[in-house]
Amino acid sequence: MWHQRDLTLKPHPRGFHLITREVVSALPELAGIRVGLLHVFIQHTSASLTVSENASPDVRRDFERYFNHAVPDGWADFEHTLEGDDDMAAHIKASVLGAGLSLPVRDGRLALGTWQGVYLCEHRNSGGARRLVLTLMGE
Amino acid sequence: MWHQRDLTLKPHPRGFHLITREVVSALPELAGIRVGLLHVFIQHTSASLTVSENASPDVRRDFERYFNHAVPDGWADFEHTLEGDDDMAAHIKASVLGAGLSLPVRDGRLALGTWQGVYLCEHRNSGGARRLVLTLMGE
Amino acid sequence: MWHQRDLTLKPHPRGFHLITREVVSALPELAGIRVGLLHVFIQHTSASLTVSENASPDVRRDFERYFNHAVPDGWADFEHTLEGDDDMAAHIKASVLGAGLSLPVRDGRLALGTWQGVYLCEHRNSGGARRLVLTLMGE
Numbered sequence: 001m002w003h004q005r006d007l008t009l010k011p012h013p014r015g016f017h018l019i020t021r022e023v024v025s026a027l028p029e030l031a032g033i034r035v036g037l038l039h040v041f042i043q044h045t046s047a048s049l050t051v052s053e054n055a056s057p058d059v060r061r062d063f064e065r066y067f068n069h070a071v072p073d074g075w076a077d078f079e080h081t082l083e084g085d086d087d088m089a090a091h092i093k094a095s096v097l098g099a100g101l102s103l104p105v106r107d108g109r110l111a112l113g114t115w116q117g118v119y120l121c122e123h124r125n126s127g128g129a130r131r132l133v134l135t136l137m138g139e
Numbered sequence: 140m141w142h143q144r145d146l147t148l149k150p151h152p153r154g155f156h157l158i159t160r161e162v163v164s165a166l167p168e169l170a171g172i173r174v175g176l177l178h179v180f181i182q183h184t185s186a187s188l189t190v191s192e193n194a195s196p197d198v199r200r201d202f203e204r205y206f207n208h209a210v211p212d213g214w215a216d217f218e219h220t221l222e223g224d225d226d227m228a229a230h231i232k233a234s235v236l237g238a239g240l241s242l243p244v245r246d247g248r249l250a251l252g253t254w255q256g257v258y259l260c261e262h263r264n265s266g267g268a269r270r271l272v273l274t275l276m277g278e
Numbered sequence: 279m280w281h282q283r284d285l286t287l288k289p290h291p292r293g294f295h296l297i298t299r300e301v302v303s304a305l306p307e308l309a310g311i312r313v314g315l316l317h318v319f320i321q322h323t324s325a326s327l328t329v330s331e332n333a334s335p336d337v338r339r340d341f342e343r344y345f346n347h348a349v350p351d352g353w354a355d356f357e358h359t360l361e362g363d364d365d366m367a368a369h370i371k372a373s374v375l376g377a378g379l380s381l382p383v384r385d386g387r388l389a390l391g392t393w394q395g396v397y398l399c400e401h402r403n404s405g406g407a408r409r410l411v412l413t414l415m416g417e
Contacts, residue, residue: 002313002417004384035141037178037274039315041382043391045331050234053184058219062227063234065216070209070348077343080336088340095328095341099394100380102239104180104272106143111272113182116238133382133389135315137276137415139141174280176317176413189373192323197358201366202373204355209348241378243319243411245282250411252321255377276415278280 001036003029003136008129012122014086016052016060020117024110027136036105036138043131046090046124048097054117063121067093090123097121105138140175142168142275147268151261153225155191155199159256163249166275175244175277182270185229185263187236193256202260206232229262236260244277279314281307281414286407290400292364294330294338298395302388305414314383314416321409324368324402326375332395341399345371368401375399383416 007026009019023040024030030038042049053059071092074085081088101118104111120130146165148158162179163169169177181188192198210231213224220227240257243250259269285304287297301318302308308316320327331337349370352363359366379396382389398408 004313004382004389035143035274037276039380039382041380041389043389043394045329045391045393051184051238052230052234056219059227059230062217062219063231065218066210066214066231069216071344075344077347078340079343080334080340088337091330091337092341092344095330095397096235096374098237098376099329102178102180102241102380104143104178104274106272111143111180111182113184113270115184116182119234131391133384135313135382137315174282174413176415190323190377191369191373195358198366198369201356201358202370204357205349205353205370208355235374237376241317241319241380243282243317243413245411250282250319250321252323252409254323255321258373 001139005134007132007134009120011128012120014122014125016063017120018054018117019120023118027134029136030105031108033105033108033138038103038105038110039100039135041100041133043133045094046087047127047130048094048099048121049101050097050119050121051101051116052119053115055115086125093123140278144273146271146273148259148271150267151259153261153264155202156259157193157256158259162257166273168275169244170247172244172247172277175275177242177244177249178239178274180239180272182272184233185226186266186269187233187238187260188240189236189258189260190240190255191258192254194254225264232262279417283412285410285412287398289406290398292400292403294341295398296332296395297398301396301412305412307414308383309386311383311386311416316381316383316388317378317413319378319411321411323372324365325405325408326372326377326399327379328375328397328399329379329394330397331393333393364403371401
């Protein structure tokens with residue numbers, strides 16, 4: 001059984017944001033899957049997806065601080081600078097974290113650990129609305 | 140054809156560990172799949188999974204050294220410090236390496252390259268037993 | 279419906295290279311899939327795959343510069359040095375970027391964003407031909 005749906009996320013400020021609830025709500029068909037996978041894909045190269053801690057907002061702020069340190073905006077050796085200081089850094093961060101996630105499905109729900117949630121990682125200062133493609137498969 | 144199984148790994152010391160054999164042994168149904176995928180997912184946010192070199196233990200030690208350098212325990216700008224110096228660093232490393240892997244299956248076996256193996260990446264000093272969800276699909 | 283195929287890429291110089299067209303051309307069966315996923319897997323531990331910007335060659339040069347800075351060849355603390363200064367750095371980069379990608383399929387085509395392409399990330403100075411396993415599933 002296959003289902004596929006687009007989900008457009010409202011614009012989020014630069015940083016890391018929990019979106020588990022929005023993803024799950026967009027796919028009522030999830031309830032009918034006993035065993036399967038949900039694939040979440042972001043159709044952009046300057047924002048990304050990851051799974052991390054779902055409880056403490058300070059974890060998400062630390063992600064933002066750490067990645068800004070590891071991949072500095074306007075790094076002196078970047079050649080691709082026309083679209084602003086945050087653009088090339090955003091491409092790098094997006095590839096390090098990844099454009100897609102596959103999540104196990106069991107008995108009609110995501111089989112995440114207790115403390116896991118899905119993050120939208122917005123790497124641009126003004127990234128705007130972001131499009132996801134959700135693909136659900138299973139039986 | 141879909142199969143899903145939980146696999147609890149015994150506690151491993153902080154570092155990188157080959158677990159290919161344990162993963163494969165947990166899924167005897169693999170032998171019956173001609174073409175498919177195995178999805179391996181870790182239900183934690185301070186340990187992760189990756190594929191790398193399966194022969195030299197020094198590669199796994201270098202992974203541990205490199206990631207400790209790139210994401211230092213107790214980094215001065217971390218705000219989320221209540222659970223110990225290794226906690227927030229573990230969340231970052233886990234997202235950089237990822238919580239899930241999809242591996243191709245062919246003729247009843249994982250279609251890995253000669254030198255590839257699955258690593259458990261234990262980022263906590265005392266992470267304890269780790270739960271994996273294995274999802275096998277194919278025909 | 280499942281299809282699996284090997285694709286051997288000709289040797290590429292060290293750096294980041296767009297391979298979307300080669301991947302798609304290797305799988306004529308893609309045209310018959312209404313909803314599905316394409317899984318692309320590289321059977322090596324010193325080259326990797328990612329999705330990023332498909333237009334500007336300077337983005338791909340910046341990836342190479344950034345990752346060489348973040349994971350220096352012959353880093354002083356590497357123990358695994360027998361196969362050359364670029365070897366252990368290549369293993370690290372390959373795990374950060376990842377050995378596999380799952381891409382959504384819709385109406386016979388990859389459902390990528392306008393600016394997204396698939397990169398081969400060649401981390402060795404002379405990596406040679408690289409083997410991919412393409413697994414296509416859907417209906």
